[in-house]
Amino acid sequence: DIQLTQSPSFLSASVGDRVTITCRASQGISSYLAWYQQKPGKAPKLLIYAASTLQSGVPSRFSGSGSGTEFTLTISSLQPEDFATYYCQQLNSYPWSYTFGQGTKLEIK
Amino acid sequence: EVQLVESGGGLVQPGGSLRLSCAASGFTFSSYWMSWVRQAPGKGLEWVANIKQDGSEKYYVDSVKGRFTISRDNAKNSLYLQMNSLRAEDTAVYYCARSSVGEDTWDYWGQGTLVTVSS
Numbered sequence: 001d002i003q004l005t006q007s008p009s010f011l012s013a014s015v016g017d018r019v020t021i022t023c024r025a026s027q028g029i030s031s032y033l034a035w036y037q038q039k040p041g042k043a044p045k046l047l048i049y050a051a052s053t054l055q056s057g058v059p060s061r062f063s064g065s066g067s068g069t070e071f072t073l074t075i076s077s078l079q080p081e082d083f084a085t086y087y088c089q090q091l092n093s094y095p096w097s098y099t100f101g102q103g104t105k106l107e108i109k
Numbered sequence: 110e111v112q113l114v115e116s117g118g119g120l121v122q123p124g125g126s127l128r129l130s131c132a133a134s135g136f137t138f139s140s141y142w143m144s145w146v147r148q149a150p151g152k153g154l155e156w157v158a159n160i161k162q163d164g165s166e167k168y169y170v171d172s173v174k175g176r177f178t179i180s181r182d183n184a185k186n187s188l189y190l191q192m193n194s195l196r197a198e199d200t201a202v203y204y205c206a207r208s209s210v211g212e213d214t215w216d217y218w219g220q221g222t223l224v225t226v227s228s
Contacts, residue, residue, distance in 0.1 A: 034214040036154075043204055043218035044146075044154060055216065087154055091213040096168045098144075098156035 002026050004088055006101035012109040017078045021104045023071045023088035032091040035064055035073045038103075039084045047086075048073065083108050111135040111217045113205045118222030125195050125226070131188040131205030131219055139163075139183040142208035144215060145190045147201035147224075155201075158190065159208065173199075195226045 003026040013019050023033065033051045036044035046055045048064035051071055061076040075082055088101040117129040129145070144159035158169045158179040167179050178191040188205055202223050206215035 032211075032213040038154075043221055044215075045218075046209075046214055046216050049209060049214045050211075089154070089214065096159075097170060100154045100156070103153045 001097065002029060002090065002092055002099055004090060004099050004101040006086075006088055006104050009102065009104060011104055011106045013078055013106065014109045015078050015080055019075050019078060019106065021073045021086055021088075021106075023066075023073070023101050025069045025071075025090065028068045029090050030093075031067065032093075033064075033066065033071050034089045035062075036087045036089060037082075037084045038087065044087065078106075080108075082106065111207065113207065113217060113219035115203065115205050115219045115222040118203065118224045120225045120227065121195055122228050123196060123226055126191070126193045127195065127224060129190040129192065129203055129205075129222060129224070133186045133188065133205075133207070136207070136217075138181075138186040142212050143181060143188045144206045144208055145179060145188075146204045146206050146215070146218075147199075148204070148221075149198075149201045152201075157203070159212075160188070192224070195224075197226050200224060200226045 005024045007022050031051045035048040038044040047058050047062050052064045063074050065072050085103045085105045087103050112134045114132045121127050145157040147157050148154050160167045160179045176194045180189045202221040204221045205219040207217040209216045
């Protein structure tokens with residue numbers, strides 16, 4: 001199975017900072033790479049799908065890029081509501097299964 | 110407005126059974142793949158199972174194969190997860206999620222229901 005490794009696992013940043021989270025796949029994957037945001041006690045929220053497509057209603061300060069084995073989520077200017085845990089996720093088409101990265105917790109500095 | 114509301118969680122002894130339900134509204138339920146995704150306390154997300162629109166295809170994570178069964182009732186706009194032979198490691202919040210049109214992500218999630226397996 002393809003594994004997803006996020007880095008860093010923890011990130012401390014300030015409001016207004018630009019931050020980047022990386023997701024590396026153990027082997028090349030298609031563009032089926034998504035990013036979610038999860039706040040404590042809440043369900044995950046889809047931010048980005050197909051590696052770089054912004055989900056409807058998600059602020060434009062979020063962006064995604066990458067292909068092959070390396071993908072990134074960038075927040076261009078952190079807002080107070082962005083402090084959360086972020087997960088990458090991909091679909092394995094054969095055998096059909098889904099994999100998540102271990103998560104990146106973004107904390108206020 | 111799309112809504113997914115899970116129910117059925119609770120405390121169960123190891124080896125016991127539990128049936129989770131997810132009531133869907135605000136969209137044409139029969140047109141979407143649906144999934145269960147879980148999250149153990151303080152841990153990351155893990156996909157559990159998913160089911161095709163008409164129930165003809167079902168997929169499971171290896172750790173629950175033979176113990177969990179996903180099903181749906183399109184007439185009742187409901188998704189289910191029958192969990193048997195429960196283990197301590199099944200303790201988690203279980204989320205019902207709607208697959209996106211491409212089936213590769215989940216665009217709507219329920220609030221989750223907590224399953225605790227303990228004696």
